Amino acid sequence: MTVFRDFAGNYDRRALLRSSMLVGAGAALMSSGNAAFAATDARTAIRAAAQAQRDANVKRIQDWIALPSIAAENRNMTEGAQYMAQLARDAGFTGVKIIPTDGHPGVFGVMDNGAKTTLGIYFMYDVKQFDPAEWSSPPLEARIVDKPNWGKAIVGRGAVNQKGPEATLLASLHAMKAAGFKPPVNLVLIAEGEEEIGSPHFRQLATHSEVMPALKKAGGIFIPASWQGPDGEVQVNLGSKGVVELELVASGEKWGRGPKGDIHSSRKAMVDSPAWRLIMALQTLVTPDGNTPAIDGWFENVRPLTAREKELIAQVAAASDEAKDMASLGVTHWIDDLPYQQALERLASQPTVNIEGLVGGYTGPGGKTILPGRAVAKLDLRLVPNQTRAEAERKLRAHLDKHGFSDVETNFSGGYDPTETAEDSRLIQAELATYKALGIQASLNPRLAGSWPGAVFTAPPLSIPAGHFGIGHGSGAHAPDEYYVIDSSNPKVAGIVDATMGYVEMMYQFAAV
Structure with missing residues (x-):
């Protein structure tokens, strides 16, 4: 037996x-x-x-x-x-x-x-x-x-x-x-x-x-x-969602403004800052709260949730413990204080623009009073059906160019479709x-x-x-x-x-x- x-x-x-x-x-x-x-x-x-x-x-x-x-x-x-x-x-x-x-x-x-x-x-x-x-x-x-x-x-x-x-x-x-x-x-x-x-x-x-x-x-x-x-x-x-991994780079060298290397921060009164340039470019990628992509044409091909998908998410929400979910993530609120089921629907249905890291200038102990000549943002873009990696890369580059940031480099390193x-x-x-x-x-x-x-x-x-x-x-x-x-x-x-x-x-x- x-x-x-x-x-x-x-x-x-x-x-x-x-x-x-x-x-x-x-x-x-x-x-x-x-x-x-x-x-x-x-x-x-x-x-x-x-x-x-x-x-x-x-x-x-x-x-x-x-x-x-x-x-x-x-x-x-x-x-x-x-x-x-x-x-x-x-x-x-x-x-x-x-x-x-x-x-x-x-x-x-x-x-x-x-x-x-x-x-x-x-x-x-x-x-x-x-x-x-x-x-x-x-x-x-x-x-x-x-x-x-x-x-x-x-x-x-x-x-x-x-x-x-x-x-x-x-x-x-x-x-x-x-x-x-x-x-x-x-x-x-x-x-x-x-x-x-x-x-x-x-x-x-x-x-x-x-x-x-x-x-x-x-x-x-x-x-x-x-x-x-x-x-x-x-x-x-x-x-599963698709993903695009990349870095955005703003530099005085590519911009033609600001320093080509780090200089003393006292010069900020007369010299442009590549670090601020990067921040301004990043702000155009999302809504003011940082929660929704604002890249031109980003939602053009996004497929909404089907009735069956919403039904399945409702079942997941009913069978899950919201408090445990929050505790495991170390958070106390969902975006817009959404109810749990709606937050899960957003999780499944929405593409994202996420900043993995920001690097520029000096980040060690104390201050160094420099104006950095270069700043980098590490990003990942999550994609949903019917988006594609190729479409996302093309639209991001076109968006930056359209909004006057043709000097900001887009270095794509990997990714794939949903x-x-x-x-x-x-x-x-x-x-x-x-x-x-x-x-x-x-x-x-x-x-x-x-x-x-x-x-x-x-x-x-x-x-x-x-x-x-x-x-x-x-x-x-x-x-x-x-x-x-x-x-x-x-x-x-x-x-x-x-x-x-x-x-x-x-x-x-x-x-x-």
Whole structure:
């Protein structure tokens, strides 16, 4: 008899009953591989293997964190690709290759399990920059610390974004191999090293002559994630916003006014300021409150929310805790003091112009009394359907020129279009079936406000469903003290062994849909 356990490791009779009902009601829909999974002790054997490999799986994450590949700094990019390739080979992928691009390389591999169905897996092996002085635990040491209300967690750059979840998916393949079971789907793995700089060359990788034919066989592709909330809840995203990353630069040299380099601030009475020039340009990009883009033509192609999307957002709002959401973000008000549901509608539907950082002149201790010759603003622009990256870049440049800021440089560094995946697609239905089988509350979310290069998959020439999947918890992406829970103290939230089993379940459910 198959043994089911809850996330605390206790026998779960309700899960056993639920599974029996699912098997009885859905046997006609199951592939032979999924039926075998339900009818034998496969779950028990694979879970036992995952438990036995737990320490090795944790160490795999720690070792990976110790090698940071940071595209923005050109740090360890060759080594990162080589390490990713070896991780793939160790997990059973064959034909693993490092694929060059005009930027940093990607990694590609396949796993032919003789199945009728193919599932794609997207990885990123790069991470964001970090300042060790801001961390309470060294960002590359991947120490295990106690996280109140969550349990024991690995702290390190890339812990949850995305090395922890990705290594946990690899752990599912190791566990299945150790237990003597082949995955019920063929797998295609594509990994890039430039996601954190906007994936500027990812399309080259995905459409490579060896990679694209393999991807086109996939019925869907997902990026591993670990986003369980405190009540164990998850969201299934039907899309993600697109993004454009860039910097605006105002300089005396380009402007023809102001100094070419820093000069004494006493000269401000007679010399123009490039820093103020940049501020004036920035003010034209948004409404006076800074909350709505004012770039000429920006909303021309923006698609409003559909009735179904509004319905789904209402369900998300009803199932969420607004106070906890605010607390997790460290905020006390939404824009315009909107009610929670309307704030969530705005989150899903509105494009944004965000200032990531402003740099100009002296920012150290005390004053330096200079008039800087150059100032830089780091921006990201979030896009919604039916905007495109190309349109956004073109309209921003035209707006600045029209408003008299032709001297302000626009240095675009990366980005991609928004992503949309149909609610009735095989991928989304498999995710929902998996969460149901695991007894996890899942809600459909029309659009993730964050971004990933899923549009490369969902748009021609590939045109395959793309999304996120995974259980477990982590937080702090792009921030100090980023973490990934490995031993959960919350019975509703998965630790690394249960998260490993979540990916196993997903493969079988995908084969069955």
